[in-house]
Amino acid sequence: MAKQLLIYDRATPINADTHKDVSVKMTGAYGFARDVNSVPIVAAEFSAAAADCVIVFAGTAEAVFPAVLLGVENDRNEYVDENGAWIGRYIPAFLRRYPFVFAQNPDGNQLTLCIDEGFEGVNSDGRGERLFDSEGERSSFLQSQLEFATQYQSQYLRTKAFCDRLLALDLLEPAVANFTGDDNQPRRLAGFFRIDRAKLKALSPEVLGEMFASDELELCYVHLQSFANIETLSIKLAENAARGQSLQ
Incomplete structure (x- = not known):
């Protein structure tokens, strides 16, 4: 699995002094994600x-988090074309919030909104949306980005609790994905976990009832069903390989 945070080059805390004259021109392109083959969701x-991605659990036997497979090679995202356009049905929130991200302070008790100053849309020329107004107050654009990041963080905590339950119930197993490579040869992708369907079905009625009430049971079956999209990923791999050959 790829290192997802490589999409951030220089994540810097946002403040009115440093960024008083900074604007952000959102390009709508996802070339910054071209080199990652998975991102958290x-x-x-x-x-x-x-709808068109495989949902897996990435991490270790002690700590996991959901991710979507975007490619089968470490440095290749099959959902971004040569022009940086997203060619899938769904764009993960992890990528939609870019170039913004929350970072914890060293004590781990406070979150600070940061911006990737390496993003091509960050500028001091007035292009796009300003981060602060002439009075040094947050712009409506920055406020909306802060709200989006806050909502994401809230969902992150809920998702972590779901993953902790899966680990506590010993429902995860190492898994592999079998697919056809761009050379039409059988390939295998490993290094992630999936829910063991048999263990899930064997849970007690009380535990299943709790997971049903919290919508966690639905999440389990959506995850399992998403493995049907291995074929979708194989098709994108072949289409992108053909497109690359046609551009040569």
Whole structure:
């Protein structure tokens, strides 16, 4: 699995002194995500992401978090074309919030909104949306980005609780995805976890009832159903390989 935070080059805390004259021109392109083959998603995204992505659990046997597979090679995202356009049905919130991100202070008790100063749309020329107005107050644009990041963080905590329950119930197992490569040869992708359907069905009625009431049971089955999208990923791999050959 790829290192997702590589999309951030210089995540810097936002403040009115440093960024008083800074504007952000949102390009609508996703070239910054071209080199990642997976990104995290939160529980609220499962249904939408399952439209054309495979949802897995990335991490270790002690700590996992959901992610969507975007490619089968470490440095290749099959959902971004050569012009940086997204060619899938659903764009993960992790990417939609870019170039903004929350970062914890060293004590871990406070979150600060940061911006990737390496993003091509960050400028001091007045292009796009300003971060602060002439009085040094947050602009409506910055406020909306803060609200989006806050909502994401809230969903992150809910999703972490869901993952903790899966681990406590010992429902996860190492998994592999079998697919056809761009050379039409069988390939395998490993290094992630999936829910063991048999163990899920064997849970007690009381535990299943709790998971049903919290919508966690639905998340489990959406995750399992999403593995049907391995074929979608294989098709994108072949289409992108053909497109690359046609551009040569």
